[in-house]
Amino acid sequence: MEVSAPAKIILFGEHAVVYKQPALAVPLSSIRAYARIEPAEGFKIVAQDTNEAHSFELETTGVENALILMARLTLEYLKAPPPHTTIFLRSDIPLASGFGSGAAVSAALGRAIASAVGQSIDNESLNTLVYRVEQLHHGTPSGIDNTVIVHEKPVYFVRGERLDLLKIGRRFKLVVADTGIKAHTHVSVGDVRRLFEQDPARIQPVFDEIGEIARTARRALEAGEIDLLGDLMNRNHSLLKALTVSSPELDHLVYSARAVGAVGAKLSGGGRGGNMIALPRQGDEELLANALLKAGAVRVYVTEIG
Ligand code: PMV
Secondary structure: OEEEEEEEEEEEOOOHHHHOOOEEEEEEEEEEEEEEEEEOOOOEEEEEOOOOEEEEOOOOOOOOOHHHHHHHHHHHHHOOOOOOEEEEEEEOOOOOOOOOHHHHHHHHHHHHHHHHOOOOOOHHHHHHHHHHHHHHHHOOOOOHHHHHHHHOOOEEEOOOOOOOEOOOOOOEEEEEEEOOOOOOHHHHHHHHHHHHHHOHHHHHHHHHHHHHHHHHHHHHHHHOOOOHHHHHHHHHHHHHHHOOOOOHHHHHHHHHHHHOOOOEEEEEOOOOOOEEEEEOOOOOHHHHHHHHHHOOOOEEEEEEEO
């Protein structure tokens, strides 16, 4: 018995979303975290990474471990004792790359525990639990990662507001390229906070403009006016640069994408490393993906949105 949860990418609005501006995110269903359940003597979580397996037990591992915290929260919520189960976790999602790998692993683990105790857990409740684990990593996460990952649907996300699904009027392809540079979201989020606190009069308008871009992008996506997204992506990238969360490697991939004719390109997620996204002209996705690999991306994904 195996359950899973997808990766995610943010299309518009990262960072400003922490300050209650809207942001748009979509699941990346082809890259996932998995949890497999096997009957055993006691309860144990085994996390398999590329080279080795790490084993965690409820009694001996503290809640500062994200997996144990998720297990405890889920069992507490379900009012169930630890099941006689070993849960094996594995994930295809690169770590610290803006794909939401932590939230995806937590979501898969929560589903596996529910199944092991013979219950099911609704997405809204699971989302709340995953958010609490995200707080352990990030301090002040907006909640966008857990929401898009748990619901596995495109979302128009505003911090603290009810789930608002994003309709996609016309399917389109997007190229995602990974700089291969690991960057921790809490660092860039902390730097943006300091920037904001030092000079709110300069930074608030940047957040406001990003919010306006996200609202316009929603209308364009719903109307199927995909070509309008390119300019919005380019503008959003410039504003993220102003927030200091881009990097030479991200900028290089963004400019390389535009140089081979991408309609638009921007960094995606926390920035400083991790991923960028580029919107190809119709039919040009392979050309764009190859150009990004040549420009130094360690991985590229062509994904269909909608
Ligand atoms: O997890 P990432 O790297 O995709 O970044 C999350 C997006 C931020 O807006 C930077 C932070 C947040 O909590 O929303």
